[in-house]
Amino acid sequence: MPEHKVVVTRDVGTKATAILEAQRYELVSWLEDGVAPRQWLLDNSPGASALLVMGTDKVDEELLDSAGPSLKIVSTVSVGYDHIQTSALAQRKIRLGYTPEVLTDAVADISVMLALMATRLGRESMQIVHDGKWPQAPWAPFLLCGQQLSSPDYVVGFVGFGRIAQATLTRLVAFGVSRCLFTTSTRKVPDEAYPGLQNKLGLKEFRSVTLDEIARESDLIIVLTPGGPSTYHLVDETFLRKMKKTSVLVNTARGSVVDSNALALALRGGWIWGAGIDVVEGEPDIDADHILVKEPRAVVLPHIGSATYDTRNAMTCTAAENLVRGLKGEKLLAEVEL
Numbered sequence: 001m002p003e004h005k006v007v008v009t010r011d012v013g014t015k016a017t018a019i020l021e022a023q024r025y026e027l028v029s030w031l032e033d034g035v036a037p038r039q040w041l042l043d044n045s046p047g048a049s050a051l052l053v054m055g056t057d058k059v060d061e062e063l064l065d066s067a068g069p070s071l072k073i074v075s076t077v078s079v080g081y082d083h084i085q086t087s088a089l090a091q092r093k094i095r096l097g098y099t100p101e102v103l104t105d106a107v108a109d110i111s112v113m114l115a116l117m118a119t120r121l122g123r124e125s126m127q128i129v130h131d132g133k134w135p136q137a138p139w140a141p142f143l144l145c146g147q148q149l150s151s152p153d154y155v156v157g158f159v160g161f162g163r164i165a166q167a168t169l170t171r172l173v174a175f176g177v178s179r180c181l182f183t184t185s186t187r188k189v190p191d192e193a194y195p196g197l198q199n200k201l202g203l204k205e206f207r208s209v210t211l212d213e214i215a216r217e218s219d220l221i222i223v224l225t226p227g228g229p230s231t232y233h234l235v236d237e238t239f240l241r242k243m244k245k246t247s248v249l250v251n252t253a254r255g256s257v258v259d260s261n262a263l264a265l266a267l268r269g270g271w272i273w274g275a276g277i278d279v280v281e282g283e284p285d286i287d288a289d290h291i292l293v294k295e296p297r298a299v300v301l302p303h304i305g306s307a308t309y310d311t312r313n314a315m316t317c318t319a320a321e322n323l324v325r326g327l328k329g330e331k332l333l334a335e336v337e338l
C-alpha cells in the first residue's frame, strides 16, 4: 500500500526517478513531451501529498485547493519560484523545496556567453556566414568590431548580486574585467556583505550603487535578480535611455524584469550597443516575428541557462530528494523560508 500520492509534472530523468521510485509512493507522472496540461494537473492533484513541479507550472490557490489538505510539500525543479504563490503555501503550512546552487555555474557560463555574443556582434557575424555573404564581407580592419571586455576602464554592472552574479563576475575577471558595480535590495557595504571578494578577485573597483548609477556607468549590465512583482520592468525605457550607446544588456534572470518593447526600441534606436537574453517576457510564446527576435543586435536564447546534463540532473535529483525529505518531515537540501 503506497504511503503517499506524488504528482510529477515532467519526465525528470532516470536518476531523479530512481530516488522517487525507491519510496513507497503512488507516482503519477506526466511523461508526454510538453508542459503538463493545467487540467491534467488539476485532475490528478486531489489527495496528493507532494507535487514535483517545473518553472512552467503555475502553483496557485486553485491548484492547492484541488490537491486538498493532504498536500505537504511542493518541490520545484528551479531556483526561481515566481511561478509559485508563496503566500498561499505559507497559509496552508505547505513546504517549498527548490534547487539553488547546483545551477550557479551553468547559468554563469551562459551569462558570459551572452555577454561575449552581444559585445562581439556574434549574431550579426554568424548571420553573414549563414546567409552565404562572407565572400562580400572580407576581413577589414574595422569590419564587425565590437567592445573589449579587458579595456582598462570597462565596467560591469550587476542588477542583483547573488550567487550567480558572483560566479559570473569571477569568470569575467579571467577576461580582464576589474571594475564591478552592483545593486542589491539591501544596499550593503561591499566589504561587509562580500568579505574578501574584492581582494580575492583583484578588483580595482567594487561598489554597491543605485539602479540609476548602474545604467549610466556600466559598459555591460547583467540582470540577475529574482522575478516577480518587486522586479517587474526594473529595466524599462527610462533605464535604457540612461545607458551608454556602447553598452550591452544581458538578462539571464527572468523575462519580466526587462520591458521587451523598451528594449526593442533601445536596440532599434541605437541607444545601446546590443543585448543578450536567455529569458523573455511571455516565453515560450516567442515567435520569429517577436520584436526582439527581429532585432539583429539581440541575441535571444530559449531559456537554456541551466541546460547542461550535469546541472539538470543535479536539479531534478535535488528536487526529488527535497520531496522525499519533506514527506519524512526532515530538513530539505534547500527550502524557501515562507
Ligand code: DGY
Pocket (backbone or CB within 6 Å): 055, 077, 078, 079, 080, 081, 103, 303, 304, 305, 306, 307
Ligand atoms: C531556474 O531554475 O529558475 C532557472 O530559470 C531554470 O533555468
